[in-house]
Amino acid sequence: MDYDRIEKRTRQSAAVRKGIIYFLLTIWALIVLFPFYWMVLTSIKSYGAYNSEYIPQFFTLSPTAQNYRDAFTTVSLGRYFANTLFFTLATTACMLLVTVLSAYAFARLDFKGKNLLFTGFLALMMIPNEQVIITNFATITNWGLRNTFLGLILPSVTSVFYIYLLKENFEQVPDELYKAAKVDGTSDLKFLWKVMIPICRPTIITIAILKIIECWNSYVWPRLITDDEAYFLVSNGIQEIRENGFGRENIPAMMAAVVVISVPLIILFLIFHKKIMEGVSRGGTKG
Amino acid sequence: MEQKDFKPWLYLLPALLFLGFFMVYPLVDVLVYSLEEGYNSASQTFFGVGLYNYSYVLHDPYFLQAVKNTFLLVIITVPVSTGIALLISLGLNAIKPLRNLYQTVFFLPYVTNTLAVGLVFMILFKKTAYSDGLVNLLIRWFGGEGVDFIDGPYWAKIFVLCFYTVWVVMPFKILILTSALTSVKQDYYNAARVDATPRWRIFTRITLPMISPMLFYLVVTGFIGAFKAYSDAVALFGTDLNAAGMNTIVGYVYDMLYGDSGGYPSYAAAAALILFAIVLTITCINLLVSRRHVYYD
């Protein structure tokens, strides 16, 4: 019989297939990682060395930290960074407060028109940002909030999707707990704080991280609402650096700034990658 | 009892205020804007009501350029990124060792600042007086002709924009497809193997129908996302996209609103509503097509 041949062929073709798969996956991994490598590499090349390379070199033997010093001294990278940090934390904190309260109302409290209102909330998820940003721009301008943190933060606070996500999670907390707390005379607010939030902490952390990523990378709204450099966030900052910063050609210093901007999120990702990926696969989208 | 009635609303108040001011009201207001002819943002006055704003936008060469760019971007990146993401997810699903590592690496672009990494792409693709840039070096290596992807011919600019867009949207698609693939029960594959089903047939007759809802979801969100492209283009070509001829519809909206050519919220509103109409139409077409090809449990 030719069983031996079938057996051998199966084994061989499986091995070949595995090899091809690993090869292709590795190629994509390289495409993903290469820009990161390149930005770090370029950021430690000296200005002179970089500009004298007609053919770009894949490594450098004389790394320098000068570009990082430049990035913080020549342009106000430190300020952009601090602005973004403040904006991100403040927005995320407000978002959590608003989201937790309304998710709790939808999940645990009874009132007239609850379902109708929730459907309305869900419908808002489909509203594209461009549609509302025009009026928001006018609103914030009229309120005299251009170039203020308040103006940056206010329209960025609410995310219907996170309310939805947290409401779903809140609803999984058994009703008995709520009834028991009511019998014991626990107030709603205390129950929310002492029971619901601790139980649903994983989801809350997930939406907080997703919001942090969103804030850290936000570009469009900050660009519209700030033209004073004192209120620039990193995204606008980097664009500013590119167009007016070091002089167009100091690419190593520019890359140093890019590294500085990218590192916080990458660290966050390395710590929380399971949570982030799980949160995103539950229905997040980019932007 | 009375107390019970108003308490929930207290909890909802912050959300209602925020959403009311920054989502519901603008939604109505944008329509108003788009119909107010000759609106002056300084004096906040207008001449009349009509469709002039739409007509202006539709005749603006910058807008037409933006529409062309956006459509090209959509038509190229949605199929390409979904296809590659499917291949990669299938690959990921077929391996065990290193799988988590690959998955984590592939997800990395999701958490990066689009503007910042866009700069890296810019220097990789750009050709300057000092250097041809890395990509051109590689092209030369393989015997091709170098070209400036950032300031050069139109097709090159579209190429680099598509390339970067695909790079940026890939993590989400890979993630969704990988989890869709792992949720297909192993029993189906075992049953198919015992029945000596060829690989290709397993893929087309079992895997694809089983993941079709997720695939469809990705196509729909992919279309919507690609129509809203903006910051990728800014990252590569700078803020003056009109000058680079690389503006997108969303970019046009923002430029009309604010910036060097800004101050025309009515035109911006009209353009935004046109975009909304386009996206809505495409999504409806998607839904109709999916009725025939998507299997729901």
Added chain:
Amino acid sequence: MQITLQNLTKVFPKRGKKETGDVIAVNDFTFVIPDGKLIGLLGPSGCGKSTTLNLISGLEKPTRGKIYFGEDDVTGLPPESRGVGLVFQNYALYPHLTVLQNILFPLQNLKGAERPTKEQMIQRAEEAAKLVQIEQLMERRPSELSGGQQQRVAIARALVKLPRVLLLDEPLSNLDARLRLQTREEIRRIQRETGITTIFVTHDQEEAMSISDMIVVMKEGVVHQIGAPQDVYDEPKNLFVAQFLGTPPIHVFDGSVRAGSLYLGGTPVLDVPGVADQEVYAAVRPEGFVLNADGPLCCQLSRVEIMGRDTSVVCSHECCTSGTIRAIIPAENRVDQTLPTVRFSLKPNKVFLFDRSTQERIAVSNA
């Protein structure tokens, strides 16, 4: 097709760092399955019976040992080259395909000369459907079928390619009690009609006993006994097999043998000639109790349950390790329920002795 399993062993490497040691799912299984028989692999969950099935189908590779289909060594062969039909526990019907498409699926995989024409395919699918009596459901989708109907479709799909062996993994576990009875008859009938060697896995001893030509009793990867159902029931090799087969289960007593008599709590209850003096487990089948006012075994009476055909006497005895005793006696024997106790004598062929330490059967001469 005769199937030979030779020293078949499957070891799963330990998963994760927390677990210690590898798991031996199947340990040194040797068995020749005669052609055209219905074999029941029986054992509690986790005993390795499903793994054995997967080894035969080729979905798992054995760590050691060989598998022969007839004369062919198929040990290293992938499942697609083995020509087995496999029915999954949850049926694994493709939800997006109709019943007909599901049944056609294996046929459409055939290549070259083996590949039938379209008409032949449909004809064969219809024959298979007819065999399992679902020919009127061909255009439905699996989600529109009841559990029993899905089961039939799964069997039809496995049979349509005329497999050399039919493997059924817990075929009845997802069905309700009434359907289960009906379906097991059906499986027996289909197996008889097709004559295909069939192996099925179950944890339900009644199910295995009722339709199998032979049963294999497994526990923790080890085969404990192989034989015709009645033989295994009547002559269990060890305590596990005795306990696993039979409803209500066998009653186990702490007993001792002295001078050729079995003692339960100081009272001699049965002559066991040829057995050396020792401590034993004495296992008595529920039907091994005979109501006898002068019987040697005295039990505390709890209640009497009338079943109609027979009567079960619920009582207790200090030596019984399993708590209450449920003795099944013919209905015409009336129990005096006013008395606090009830007395039995024992049927010698329904009493088994097992070694206290090895739990192996102790032979009783001329029993």
